[in-house]
Amino acid sequence: MSVETNPKTTPRFGRRRLSIARVITEVSGPALCAVTGLLVVAIRNAGSGAGAAWGGFAALFVAGIPMGYIAKGVKAGKWSDHHVADRTKRAVPLLIALASVAVCAAVLAAVDAPQELVALVLAMLAGLAAVLTITHWWKVSIHAAVAGGLLGIFVVLFGPWALLGLPLLAAVAWSRTVLDAHTWPQVIVGALLGAAVAAAVFPPLR
Incomplete structure (x- = not known):
């Protein structure tokens, strides 16, 4: 008598899923x-x-400098990987990111950059501050928070059609739980936090 194997439990399926x-x-x-x-x-x-020039300038401060700092830390052995999996070690890179984004917002405002771009950077600054505060006690998902914030920004800019991106946000959350980087509550709270901050900060400043 043979026993049927559930394909979802096979090592091959598990490797593909990962x-x-x-x-x-x-x-x-x-x-x-x-x-x-x-x-x-x-x-x-x-x-x-x-626009690409403005966006590239902002990206240097919002993404380039923080990721460069993290990459240097990984190389020096401070962190296990560029995701900084250990919650207790996330404070310093988050503070560096917070400072870099704050400088970006100040420079963009000083040189009369497009107002919506300044508003977006300020929304990112608020989101980082919220994540940093929560991370002190709990490992909220930064992936989900940023993806949720991006979806929230797109809803403000392009209307309800942007909600078609919800499956993509769900995929991000799923990936973090499959990799055991976060629990479902951590990704759900992250996504809601990012979207809420974006909705609260971006519209009145744009």
């Missing part, structure tokens, strides 16, 4: 999501050429 989760986690990284939002808003306000 591989898909890793790909989603990497392509939806906070830095990439942030750069996407910056470029969309900058180009929307200043055209393809000038």
Whole structure:
């Protein structure tokens, strides 16, 4: 008598599942999501050429400097990987990111950059501050928070059609739980936090 094996429990299915989760986690990284939002808003306000320049400048401070600092820390052995999996070690890189984004917002405001771009950077600053505060006690998902914030920004900019991106946000949350980086409450709270901050900060400042 043979026993039918559930394909979802086979090692092959498990490896494929993990591989898909890793790909989603990497392509939806906070830095990439942030750069996407910056470029969309900058180009929307200043055209393809000038917009890309504004977006690239902001991306240097919002994503480039923080990720460069993290990469240097990984190389020095401070952190296990570029996701900084250990919650207790996230405070310093988050503070560096917070300072870098704050400088970016100040410079953009001083040089009369597109108002929507300044508003977006300020929303990112508020989101970082919220994540930093919660991370002191609990490992809220930064992936989900940034992805949720990006979706919230797109809803403000493009209306309800942007909600078609909800399955993508769900995929990001799923990938973080499959990789055991977070629990479902941590990704759900992260996504809701990011969206709430975006909805509260971006519209009145744009």
